Amino acid sequence: MSNVILIVDDSATIRATVKHTLTQAGYDVRQANDGQDGLNQLKTLSGTGTRVAMIISDVNMPVMDGLTFIRNLKSDATYKFTPVLVLTTESQDSRKEEGKAAGAAGWLVKPFEPDTLVGVVRKFVR
Amino acid sequence: MGIENELKGIFLEESREHVASLENDLLALEEAAGGAADPELVNRIFRAAHTIKGGSGSVGYPELMGFTHTMENVLDRVRQNALAVDRELISLLLSCVDCIARMLDAMDHAGEVPSEAERAALATRLNGFLGGTVAAAQAAGDQAVAVVTALDKGRKTGRERCFRIRMRLAPDVLESGTDPAMLLTELADHGTLAVEQVNLEQVPALDAMDPYRLYLSWDLTLTGHVTRDDVEGVFIFVSEGSHIDITEEAPAAPVNQNSTAQVGALDITEEAPAAAVSVEAAPAAPRAEATVRAETAPRPEAQGGGKGPSSIRVDTQRLDRLVNLVGELVIGQARVAQACLKDGATPEAIAAIESIDRITRELQDEAMGMRMLPIGPTFVQFQRVVRDLAVSQGKQVNLEIKGKETELDKSIIEKIGDPLKHMVRNAVDHGLETPAERRAAGKPEEGTLTMAAYHQEGNIVIEIADDGKGLNAEAIAAKAVREGVIPADHNLSESQVHALIFHPGLSTAQKVTDLSGRGVGMDVVKRNIEELRGRVSIESTPGKGTRFKIALPLTLAIIDGMAISVGPQVFLIPLLSIVESVRPRPGDLKSVSGRDEWVTLRGESLPLIRLHEMLGVPGKACAAEDSLVVVENMGRRYGLLVNDILGQQQVVIKSIEQHYKAVDGVAGASILVDGRVAMILDVAALVRRAFAKARVAC
Numbered sequence: 001m002s003n004v005i006l007i008v009d010d011s012a013t014i015r016a017t018v019k020h021t022l023t024q025a026g027y028d029v030r031q032a033n034d035g036q037d038g039l040n041q042l043k044t045l046s047g048t049g050t051r052v053a054m055i056i057s058d059v060n061m062p063v064m065d066g067l068t069f070i071r072n073l074k075s076d077a078t079y080k081f082t083p084v085l086v087l088t089t090e091s092q093d094s095r096k097e098e099g100k101a102a103g104a105a106g107w108l109v110k111p112f113e114p115d116t117l118v119g120v121v122r123k124f125v126r
Numbered sequence: 127m128g129i130e131n132e133l134k135g136i137f138l139e140e141s142r143e144h145v146a147s148l149e150n151d152l153l154a155l156e157e158a159a160g161g162a163a164d165p166e167l168v169n170r171i172f173r174a175a176h177t178i179k180g181g182s183g184s185v186g187y188p189e190l191m192g193f194t195h196t197m198e199n200v201l202d203r204v205r206q207n208a209l210a211v212d213r214e215l216i217s218l219l220l221s222c223v224d225c226i227a228r229m230l231d232a233m234d235h236a237g238e239v240p241s242e243a244e245r246a247a248l249a250t251r252l253n254g255f256l257g258g259t260v261a262a263a264q265a266a267g268d269q270a271v272a273v274v275t276a277l278d279k280g281r282k283t284g285r286e287r288c289f290r291i292r293m294r295l296a297p298d299v300l301e302s303g304t305d306p307a308m309l310l311t312e313l314a315d316h317g318t319l320a321v322e323q324v325n326l327e328q329v330p331a332l333d334a335m336d337p338y339r340l341y342l343s344w345d346l347t348l349t350g351h352v353t354r355d356d357v358e359g360v361f362i363f364v365s366e367g368s369h370i371d372i373t374e375e376a377p378a379a380p381v382n383q384n385s386t387a388q389v390g391a392l393d394i395t396e397e398a399p400a401a402a403v404s405v406e407a408a409p410a411a412p413r414a415e416a417t418v419r420a421e422t423a424p425r426p427e428a429q430g431g432g433k434g435p436s437s438i439r440v441d442t443q444r445l446d447r448l449v450n451l452v453g454e455l456v457i458g459q460a461r462v463a464q465a466c467l468k469d470g471a472t473p474e475a476i477a478a479i480e481s482i483d484r485i486t487r488e489l490q491d492e493a494m495g496m497r498m499l500p501i502g503p504t505f506v507q508f509q510r511v512v513r514d515l516a517v518s519q520g521k522q523v524n525l526e527i528k529g530k531e532t533e534l535d536k537s538i539i540e541k542i543g544d545p546l547k548h549m550v551r552n553a554v555d556h557g558l559e560t561p562a563e564r565r566a567a568g569k570p571e572e573g574t575l576t577m578a579a580y581h582q583e584g585n586i587v588i589e590i591a592d593d594g595k596g597l598n599a600e601a602i603a604a605k606a607v608r609e610g611v612i613p614a615d616h617n618l619s620e621s622q623v624h625a626l627i628f629h630p631g632l633s634t635a636q637k638v639t640d641l642s643g644r645g646v647g648m649d650v651v652k653r654n655i656e657e658l659r660g661r662v663s664i665e666s667t668p669g670k671g672t673r674f675k676i677a678l679p680l681t682l683a684i685i686d687g688m689a690i691s692v693g694p695q696v697f698l699i700p701l702l703s704i705v706e707s708v709r710p711r712p713g714d715l716k717s718v719s720g721r722d723e724w725v726t727l728r729g730e731s732l733p734l735i736r737l738h739e740m741l742g743v744p745g746k747a748c749a750a751e752d753s754l755v756v757v758e759n760m761g762r763r764y765g766l767l768v769n770d771i772l773g774q775q776q777v778v779i780k781s782i783e784q785h786y787k788a789v790d791g792v793a794g795a796s797i798l799v800d801g802r803v804a805m806i807l808d809v810a811a812l813v814r815r816a817f818a819k820a821r822v823a824c
Contacts, residue, residue, distance in 0.1 A: 010173070010177065011140060011177045011180055011181050012136050012137075012139075012140045013133065013136050013137040013140055013141075013177075013180070013181030013184050013185060014177075014180055014181060014184060016132070016133050016136050017133060017184040017185075020129055020133070054303075060169070060172070060173050060176060061173070062170070062173065074301065080301060080338075081300055081301065081303055082303055083302070083303025083304065083305075084303055100302070100366075103301065103302055103303075104302065104303075105302045105303035105304050105363055106362070106363030107363070110180045110183055110184065111180065111182075111183025111184050111191070122312070123308060123309075123312055123360075123363070124303065124304075124305070124308060126308070126311065
């Protein structure tokens with residue numbers, strides 16, 4: 001079972017926080033700056049035979065936003081069933097609904113406690 | 127460094143970048159106001175505030191998070207076109223950005239945290255733009271937080287409880303990445319999970335089966351120290367098409383142990399009824415396919431080409447050390463070459479020396495290049511300065527920036543900001559007229575301020591030009607006479623009069639404004655530029671405008687110098703200061719009242735400095751038949767009398783101040799190609815010293 005998790009966020013602070021928290025919890029965390037970078041990273045990872053068990057993605061990002069990124073994933077047979085967790089600081093429910101509609105498995109509102117993040121990730125990857 | 131400090135460092139760096147981009151983007155938004163704002167621009171502004179907010183939450187800075195949250199709400203309304211952009215809003219947002227910058231500085235132990243009252247005042251003004259939507263937005267926020275904290279809540283309570291759970295997941299639940307097995311596993315974390323029944327009635331015939339759909343549903347009981355929140359938390363992300371019924375039962379005696387399955391991810395298929403086994407393979411099928419695809423996918427052609435960081439961070443002190451060492455290498459290499467060639471080297475040795483010479487020079491260029499940064503960001507930060515100044519004085523100013531990509535030594539970039547700021551302020555304050563004045567003069571109401579950077583003759587030139595009223599030479603001269611800086615019967619050219627604005631204490635402003643009249647004058651600007659071994663000059667045409675030109679060396683680490691001898695010693699004069707070198711005729715030197723000396727060159731009289739006297743060098747005095755180096759400082763030329771001119775050299779500057787102490791008139795020291803140590807002269811300071819008592823200011 002793969003323990004590789006990809007964090008896609010344009011904020012270096014959030015990436016570093018997620019990486020640190022999940023690395024301590026025993027996951028192997030990879031990073032991408034935006035949706036397009038995320039797709040590129042996934043291509044590189046699958047090229048080296050690494051299966052990504054879960055993707056955590058911000059919504060509002062430059063170049064390619066999170067919703068477009070998720071729709072791209074969901075139309076690709078390789079990642080169609082990979083759970084995607086949407087990260088958002090936008091407290092409006094509409095964002096979560098949009099995320100769900102795009103195919104996200106769940107969401108997490110920033111900022112989050114490390115335990116909360118690990119708790120949510122453990123719902124999908126152990 | 128602990129992880130918290132590391133995260134804080136990442137956060138500060140990232141947020142400061144966002145603060146800078148926010149400022150520029152807000153200014154661009156203001157410019158676009160009235161017309162249709164570029165949605166991507168608005169989105170970028172929103173995102174910057176949003177990212178700072180997210181990051182501040184992560185590093186535990188709730189004050190900043192709260193502040194940016196309010197700002198974000200307003201920006202969100204702008205993004206949804208529910209709020210029009212006007213100057214008032216932009217000014218408020220810019221003040222908020224300033225406040226954020228100071229909060230970041232305070233976090234970095236530089237400066238005071240903006241007071242709560244100040245933040246609250248800004249927040250109140252922001253909320254004014256939100257109107258009635260504030261409360262609703264805030265409520266939504268609280269609600270969302272509550273949902274997530276539900277995940278954390280409801281840890282072990284004392285009483286053992288039992289929940290009956292009917293889990294009817296949507297048939298397409300697999301597509302969202304939700305794995306029913308993971309849900310069962312998570313439920314099992316909370317207590318003893320019993321699968322009462324796996325419902326198979328929805329399972330179609332094998333040929334009609336879609337492996338991407340879920341046909342199973344479960345009836346479960348969960349017993350343990352568990353709360354309803356715990357159970358609901360498991361299903362928090364389960365999509366709408368699913369039906370999860372949770373009912374609490376009175377704790378019963380444990381049901382038949384044989385039918386109780388301790389569920390783990392893999393146990394399900396093993397313990398489920400035989401008929402379900404084939405069906406249960408369904409969720410696993412896409413996974414298997416994914417794995418196979420991954421393994422057979424072709425490897426990217428350029429392995430490592432697209433991944434990994436393309437740049438690394440290096441401490442600037444290490445870069446300085448590298449530059450220094452390379453500089454010494456160049457000198458060492460030159461000495462080896464000189465020694466070999468003098469003793470008659472073999473052709474192979476000469477070829478080898480030449481090859482090393484080429485490599486060292488390339489190495490030096492590379493090492494120098496690492497310290498170079500584009501001037502763009504320095505220029506761009508003036509958009510804000512110019513805007514605020516123009517608004518406060520009721521002027522209209524358009525800032526034009528040219529040559530953003532021109533690169534300068536990092537240490538020059540760091541030190542040029544202050545002098546530039548002063549010159550820009552002066553240009554808006556004194557140079558550019560009010561719209562009414564401009565209209566009267568037949569000019570467009572909007573004045574233009576240009577900041578440009580380019581290469582010229584091995585230097586970097588920075589220009590600050592305005593199309594304002596130009597310098598008033600008469601007023602400057604009159605003031606200088608009044609202050610006793612020049613005699614009433616002065617014979618100064620127009621450009622020499624213009625240069626007087628760099629004299630300490632001369633300011634021609636009719637009234638002191640709150641910005642330019644702060645006691646720091648153009649003399650400080652000039653000195654700052656000289657400290658960078660640069661030169662500043664002025665061109666001004668009445669009614670047309672003023673142009674300041676600052677010539678700066680490419681780098682502070684090396685210098686192109688002219689080696690000259692004075693007695694037994696060798697000195698270096700920076701090439702940037704030298705106009706020409708001549709051998710004067712004896713009759714060219716004249717003495718006025720036995721004290722001040724002049725040299726006449728092509729009809730022009732230049733003040734003369736005898737370097738051996740000036741520097742107190744023993745030995746043969748410099749005579750008229752020796753050499754004269756003409757230098758320029760502040761639009762004025764001077765003759766330096768030296769014994770001999772030895773030739774031009776590029777040398778690495780060593781600081782004297784660092785190893786000994788600052789010496790007036792000496793900019794540094796260097797090791798020459800022949801191994802001798804030479805002082806590098808600071809022409810501006812020499813001239814100041816030589817004519818400290820003279821009436822004509824320099």
